[in-house]
Amino acid sequence: MTLGRGKLAATAAAIAAIGVGIGIGIHGLGGRTITSSSPSPSSPSASPSPSATSSPITTATTSSTSPGTTTADTPAGAPPPGNASFDYQIGGAYTPPTGVTVVSRDSQASPAPGLYNICYVNAFQAQPGTQPWWQAHHPELLLRTADGDPVIDKDWNEALLDFSTDAKRSALTAIAGAWIDRCAAAGFQAVEPDNLDSYTRSAGLLTKNQAMVYATALAGRAHEEKLAIGQKNTAELSSADAHRIGFDFAVTEQCADFDECDAYTASYGDRVFVIEYSTAGFTKACHAYGARLSIVLRDLEVSTPDSPSYRYRAC
Numbered sequence: 001m002t003l004g005r006g007k008l009a010a011t012a013a014a015i016a017a018i019g020v021g022i023g024i025g026i027h028g029l030g031g032r033t034i035t036s037s038s039p040s041p042s043s044p045s046a047s048p049s050p051s052a053t054s055s056p057i058t059t060a061t062t063s064s065t066s067p068g069t070t071t072a073d074t075p076a077g078a079p080p081p082g083n084a085s086f087d088y089q090i091g092g093a094y095t096p097p098t099g100v101t102v103v104s105r106d107s108q109a110s111p112a113p114g115l116y117n118i119c120y121v122n123a124f125q126a127q128p129g130t131q132p133w134w135q136a137h138h139p140e141l142l143l144r145t146a147d148g149d150p151v152i153d154k155d156w157n158e159a160l161l162d163f164s165t166d167a168k169r170s171a172l173t174a175i176a177g178a179w180i181d182r183c184a185a186a187g188f189q190a191v192e193p194d195n196l197d198s199y200t201r202s203a204g205l206l207t208k209n210q211a212m213v214y215a216t217a218l219a220g221r222a223h224e225e226k227l228a229i230g231q232k233n234t235a236e237l238s239s240a241d242a243h244r245i246g247f248d249f250a251v252t253e254q255c256a257d258f259d260e261c262d263a264y265t266a267s268y269g270d271r272v273f274v275i276e277y278s279t280a281g282f283t284k285a286c287h288a289y290g291a292r293l294s295i296v297l298r299d300l301e302v303s304t305p306d307s308p309s310y311r312y313r314a315c
Contacts, residue, residue: 076226079248080116080190082270085314086294090120091302097312102273102294104192104251107179111187118230118251118273119183123176123193123218124211125158134159138175141168143205153201160198163214164206172214177221184225191222192251197234208236212245219246231267235260239267249273256285265293282313290315 084102093109104118111117126134126142131150134142143151143162150159163169176193183191196215199206222229228248231237235255237245249271255261256276264272274295276282282297289295299311 074116074189076189077223077228078189079228079230079271080118080273082268082272082294083292084116084294086273086296087312088273088275088296088298088302089304092304094304097314104273105188107183107186107188111189116190117188118190118192119180119186119188119227121176121179121183121191121193122158122195123161123172123179124163124195124198124214125153125156125160128157131159134161138171141171141175143202145203145205151202151205153195153198158195160202160206162206164210169210169214169217173217173221176218180218180221180225180227184227188227190228190230190248192230192232193218194232196232197236200236212237212241215245215247230273231264235263237263237267242267251275253277254281256288257281261285261289261293265289282315286315 080102085100086102087096087100087104089096089103089105089109091106093105093112096103096112096115100115102116102118103112104120105111107119107121111119131142135150141162143160143164145151152159161172163172180191193215196211199208199211219229223246229246231242231245231247231250233252235252235258242250247267250264250268251273252260252264253275254277255264255272255274257278257280261272261274270292272289272293274285274289274293276285276295276297277300279297282295285293285295295315297311297313299307299309301307301309303310305312
């Protein structure tokens with residue numbers, strides 16, 4: 001179950017980026033050349049593909065080095081350490097609080113120097129504001145109703161991507177794989193692809209098995225680039241499912257609110273990073289798991305400290 005993904009700030013940034021229309025030309029990241037000549041959509045959760053020539057992007061925010069342990073000795077591809085001090089910054093990058101050693105940031109932001117950085121990408125749905133790009137360049141990759149209308153996640157105004165066939169999964173893996181390559185080239189240590197659970201909002205047009213096959217391809221791409229990959233939400237996956245896909249850790253929102261945290265600890269032990277958006281959920285999570293897991297309280301916008309809505313607490 002995915003409710004509070006901090007999409008409010010991300011949506012505004014994506015729309016602003018499309019209006020600006022900044023061009024970028026990056027080729028062959030991660031040792032691959034993407035052959036498509038069309039630019040990929042860009043947003044706080046969708047990085048441009050290496051072949052993009054006119055893709056609008058958001059401006060990355062670079063933070064200064066935060067106190068804490070460094071990642072100099074972290075083996076390539078290693079998952080983030082369990083029960084680490086954590087911050088969730090997908091709505092905008094800033095200098096992490098003192099002591100934080102693991103941070104998740106949008107793929108357009110720069111990694112926090114010296115810390116373990118997780119790269120956020122929206123791999124299963126089209127970020128708000130990018131649907132016109134998908135319609136223009138890859139209309140076949142938008143999931144559609146029998147009437148031909150895109151299927152929309154109404155909570156976030158995101159069109160679902162169609163991974164129902166081998167051909168469509170291959171095409172999506174090429175696009176999302178380029179974002180993963182960019183994460184690796186930028187210096188991130190891991191990636192969290194969002195909306196794995198989109199099949200639950202597809203009115204039966206997508207299946208859990210199809211999502212798992214697509215996720216397995218993304219995990220393979222991440223591991224080729226020496227990145228760990230996290231399961232984002234989707235408590236419906238069993239431990240066997242998660243391990244078959246190749247996930248290395250979990251990032252979960254509101255698992256205490258929905259009594260789902262045990263589903264993740266069963267698969268990943270203490271390598272579970274919990275974001276709660278309510279004081280009640282945060283208190284519940286800290287009481288039950290605070291000695292074992294990385295747990296933070298964030299505002300729904302996942303905003304930066306200069307915003308009046310900013311909120312951050314850790315157990």
